[in-house]
Amino acid sequence: MSTEEQRRVRVVLVDDHRMFRTGVQAEIGATEETGVEVVGEAADVDQAVAVVTATRPEVVLLDVHLPGGGGVEVLRRCAALAADPDHPVRFLALSVSDAAEDVIGVIRGGARGYVTKTITGPDLVTSIFRVRDGDAVFSPRLAGFVLDAFASTDAPPVDEDLDRLTQREREVLRLIARGYAYKEIAKQLFISVKTVESHVSAVLRKLQLSNRHELTRWATARRLV
Structure with missing residues (x-):
C-alpha cells in the first residue's frame, strides 16, 4: 500500500x-x-x-x-x-x-x-x-x-423477560435505570420525549412492573446498568 x-x-x-x-x-x-x-x-x-x-x-x-x-x-x-x-x-x-x-x-x-x-x-x-x-x-x-x-466456554443464560424487549426498549431501560430524565434520554437517542414515554410504558407492561424505581431495581439485579 x-x-x-x-x-x-x-x-x-x-x-x-x-x-x-x-x-x-x-x-x-x-x-x-x-x-x-x-x-x-x-x-x-x-x-x-x-x-x-x-x-x-x-x-x-x-x-x-x-x-x-x-x-x-x-x-x-x-x-x-x-x-x-x-x-x-x-x-x-x-x-x-x-x-x-x-x-x-x-x-x-x-x-x-x-x-x-x-x-x-x-x-x-x-x-x-x-x-x-x-x-x-x-x-x-x-x-x-x-x-x-x-474466555468463557459457557453459553450465556437465556433471560426470557429481557428477550421480550426490543433493542430500543433495552436502551431506554438502561438509561432510565441510570437515572436519566426523559428529556435527557430523548436527546441522547435522538427521539422525542413522547417516544421515550411510550417505550417506558411498553417496558413496564412487558416486565409487569409499576414504576421506574422497580424498573431500576430489576435492571440492577441483572447488571444491565
Whole structure:
C-alpha cells in the first residue's frame, strides 16, 4: 500500500438517525484533513447491505440497533465481503450502548471493534484507520467484556423477560435505570420525549412492573446498568 493509500480510507456510515449521521460526517468527512471519505450512508439493514455491496468501502461504521434486524444482521449478510482476502470490508461498531450483550453480540458477528458515541472526532478517525489496518479497537472498559466472553466456554443464560424487549426498549431501560430524565434520554437517542414515554410504558407492561424505581431495581439485579 502506497503512502497516499495509507492516508485515505473509504467509509460507509450506518445509523438510523439522520442528524447523527450528519454530525459524524461533519467530524470525519473532511477528506483533505482527515483522509476519511464517506462514500455512502444507510439508515436500516436493507439499505446498509445494499450500500456496502455497491461501494465496497474499507470500513463500515455500524450502529448496533437498526430497523430490520440490527447491526448483527448487517454483519451476517455482509460476511462474504468481510471475508474477501484481497479487499476485506471491516466493521467498526459505533453505538450509544455500552452494554456487554451489545458489545459481545457484534464482535461475535464479525465486527473488528466497538466504540461508543462519546468518542471524539480525532479518536474516531484514528479508530477507523486502525480497523482498516486490521487492528481491534475498543472504547475503554469494553475490551474487558469481550475478553471475559471469549474466555468463557459457557453459553450465556437465556433471560426470557429481557428477550421480550426490543433493542430500543433495552436502551431506554438502561438509561432510565441510570437515572436519566426523559428529556435527557430523548436527546441522547435522538427521539422525542413522547417516544421515550411510550417505550417506558411498553417496558413496564412487558416486565409487569409499576414504576421506574422497580424498573431500576430489576435492571440492577441483572447488571444491565
